[in-house]
Every structure is written in structure tokens, then in C-alpha cells.
Amino acid sequence: MDLLRIYDKRYESRLILGTSRYPSPAIMQKAIIASGAQLVTVSLRRQQSNLAAAQSYVALINAAQVDVLPNTAGCESEQEAITLARMSREIFATDLIKLEIIGDNYTLQPDMEKTLSCVVKLIKEGFKVLPYCTDDLVACKKLIDAGCEVIMPWGSPIGSGKGLNNPYQLAVLRQRLPEATIVVDAGLGKPSHATGAMELGCDAVLLNTAVAQAHSPELMAEAFCHAVKAGRYGYKAGAIQAQEFATPSTATIGMPFRVNE
Amino acid sequence: MKILLNGEAQELAHSELHEIIKQHEFKPPFAVAINNTFVPKHLYVTTYLQDGDTLDVVSPIQGG
Structure with a gap:
């Protein structure tokens, strides 16, 4: 069976879904089911007046019977990220952590220097780190050398919906890092973007806004579910090489109405 | 004792967390x-907290 490998866990679904920005918790729950996702991202924030909402959110996630992937979204320093990772591990009882350390507030581009340094520290503490990263090959290699089995290069800036800004670079990552689990995280807007990432050989996609902010999140979740499968099957099947000239699909030998030469 | 609790100044009678x-x-x-x-x-x-400490209490929320 063709399973997604996230450290010691295996998943049939190659779509990881974010749980933020949905019109309502009920719509979020329907979208999770429609997407077929078995792993969803969650976060932590200060406990304030919306306590009831926080508790019902946890109940919804538990009811969906999916694994959770806590993130360190919003962190700008190693210390913030490490503290949030430790807090997440206690609350969610998982060693998995999606590490996000942002280096630029306009593009939300990850700070790769801080990310690498933080990866080293978190892995020493037994975390299974999924770093949000750029598509820089050397930076990604360093993350893997530090012990990351999974990397999460961006397709384009978070929430932009622009799709894959640099398909060539994702193909290079696949070619040069054959053992790594590559999850394209961020920037996908349409199902075809997910198909494109999967056709390049990426192992999975992580998306949130594309589903949550769609006119119908539930239907879009299902569309992405099919799109991810289509891209994966296409990659596994081995696509033909593109060429600059036409080749007839139907045999030309035996064509009627012509004089045999 | 004054601390910052979830980013807001608070006067506390207790110091035990x-x-x-x-x-x-x-x-x-x-x-x-x-x-x-x-x-x-x-x-x-x-x-035990000390005067001027910051205390953050966090809970799960939606994340991407």
C-alpha cells in the first residue's frame, strides 16, 4: 500500500488539513471529513474569554478521529518556538511539531537559520519536527542532516493562493532528497496546484485557506482530496516526456483512401 | 505581588502557581x-511566582 510516512506514523491520505479560518466549527468538521485528511494542524493561544469555544474546538477535533499536528505559528524566535513546542507536547500528547519561525512579516517567509538551530534543539528533546521551510536545497539538506525525516517547503507565501511559485525547485528537492518526506506547505489555492505538487513527486500537501475560505469548504475539501490522489497516481504512473512535435495516437499504416507507397 | 497574566497586569494574593x-x-x-x-x-x-514575572496560560485553537 502507498502510505504517507510521517516519522513512525503511516497515513493513507496525503492531504494534511489546517483547521483555521472556517466560517464555523461545524463547517470545519465537515471539511475535515470530506478531505479524507487523517492529520490536521492545531495551535495554541492564550486562554481568555473564549474558553467555551476552545473546549468545543477540542471536542470537535477529537470527534473527527484524526491525529493532530501542533504548530508554532506566529513565532519569531527560537525561544518562543521551543516553549510552544513543549506546551503543545503536554497538551496534545504528541512528539510531532510543525515548526514555524517567521523571518519576514510581509511574506511570512521562514527564517531558515533560526529554524535549523531550533530543529537541532527540539530533536535533542525527542521531538519529531516538521519544519516549515523555503525550497532552498542546501537549507533543506541541513534540516535533514540535523535529523528531520520530513520537510515542509513552501509553494508560495502562506494564504496567498498563488500555487507553486517554483515547481523546478520542488522537482530538484525530490530528485536530490529521495529519502525525505516532502510536504508542500502553504500558498496552494486550487486543486490543480495540489495535483501539480504531487505530480512533481512531493509526498503530501498541507493546506488550509484554500479550503477554509472557499465558497463551499466541504466541496473544496473533496476536490482537493481527489486532486491529491490524481497527482500521486500520475507521479507513480510515470508521465511521458514532453516533446516539441506531434505524434499521431492512431496508427497511420492501413489508412484507407490513400495509395500505398 | 504584581505579575503579567496573559499579557495583562494583575495583582495577586498567592505566589504558588x-x-x-x-x-x-x-x-x-x-x-x-x-x-x-x-x-x-x-x-x-x-x-512560585515572583513580582514582575510573566505568566502565560495557553489552550488549543484552530491552526494552519
């Missing part, structure tokens, strides 16, 4: 950090 959490009726699931450093649950009863 366990008592502060009980008094403010924080509901699980939550996790705690003092001065941006994680404090595991089993240390709540032996952890």
Missing part, C-alpha cells in the same frame, strides 16, 4: 509558561 491557576479557574486543556519558559504540570505545586 497551583493556587493562581485554581483561583483564575483556568479550564483544561491548558499549558503554562513563566517568563516564556514552559512549566510542566507536575511542577505547578512547587513553582
